[in-house]
Amino acid sequence: MQKRPVEVVVISDLHLGTYACRAKEFATYLRSISPRLLILNGDIMDGWQFSKHYFPAAHIQVIQEIFQLLANGTRIIYITGNHDEALRRYTDLHLGNFQLMDKVVIEINGKMTWIFHGDVFDHTSKGQAKFWGKLGSNGYAMLLGFNKLVNKLLRFAGREKASLSRKVMEQFHKRVVKINEFETMIAELAIEKKYDCVICGHIHQPQKRIFSNDKGTVTYLNSGDWVEHMTALEYYDQDWHLYTYDAGVMKPEKTTITRLKPDVVTNEIAIYLHSLL
Structure with missing residues (x-):
């Protein structure tokens, strides 16, 4: 497979060690690129659902592909998320071209880029809500297994595939995380900074x-994520591109422009969130 040269690649939410992980597709994607910098932006390993009884060959292959990139000279930054938060005790670890961080700021062609997982903005990752988040995560994994069975039956009947899990996850995040508020809050704070x-x-x-x-x-x-959407961010030609994996073909998405309302995030909230990050 011919590799595409890419300056920077950012991926997140792979959830290795779970039934939901699209490890085969992700390994194929890694084999298709040759990045100077790869940023693994959290929830790469899933400590919430990890089981010593389930870590198939495809998941091991992903780890091997990552090490192969390291061996080929790719710099790799692993940013911890909430599902792999156990790694945060090793923050600022440097081993050759590999770094383990909680967040990172990099300059790309004169532009300052702030990169972090995002769980600090989500109350389901904190306190008692964390328990319910784990419970919902386990239920989601069971739903994915059921979804695979349904799709096998649909293919046998000559019908199109359905994604029950995606519908459930979208509804879950709309209610609990409130995606638009999540995005707006982060954008406001990034502008402040x-x-x-x-x-x-x-x-x-x-x-x-x-x-x-x-x-x-x-x-x-x-x-x-690499559970449902199978997407990555790639930086080349002096711009960021959002791509979707589709049998080895990456499809760019259009950019939308949003005008923020004044004072969506107050200075007090911005200062508090800055202290957390």
Whole structure:
């Protein structure tokens, strides 16, 4: 397979060690690219659902592909998320071209880009809500298994595939995380901090949007996931591109522009969130 040269690649929410993980597709994707920098933006390993009884060959292959990129000279930054939060005790670990971080700010062609997983903005990752988040995550994994069985029956009957799990996950995040508020809050804070771009994951919603208010403009990007959407962010030709994996073919998405209302996030909230990050 011929590799595509890419300056920077950001992926998140792979959830290795779960039935939901699209490990085969992700391994194929890794074999198709040759990035200078690969950022694994959280929830790569799933500590919430991890079981020593389930870690198939395809998941091991993903790890091997990542190590192969390292061996080929790719710099890799692993940013921890809530599902792999156990790794946060090793934050700032440096091993050759590999770094383990909680967040990172990088300059790309003169533009400051702020990258973090995003769970700090989600109350389902904190306190008692974390328990319910884990419970919902386990139920979602069971639903994915049921969804696969349904799709096998649909294919046998000559019908199109259905995604019950995607519908449930979209409804869950709309109620609990409130995606638009999540995106707006992050964009407001990024403008306050004077970043040009902000990248996160966590909510499994691939996105590229430009937010603006009286204080400035920021490009908000979300790398989506490798559970349902199979998406990645790639930087080349001096711009970020959102791609979707489809049998080895990547499809670019259009950018939407959103005008922010004044004072969506107050200075007090911005200062508090800044202290968390």
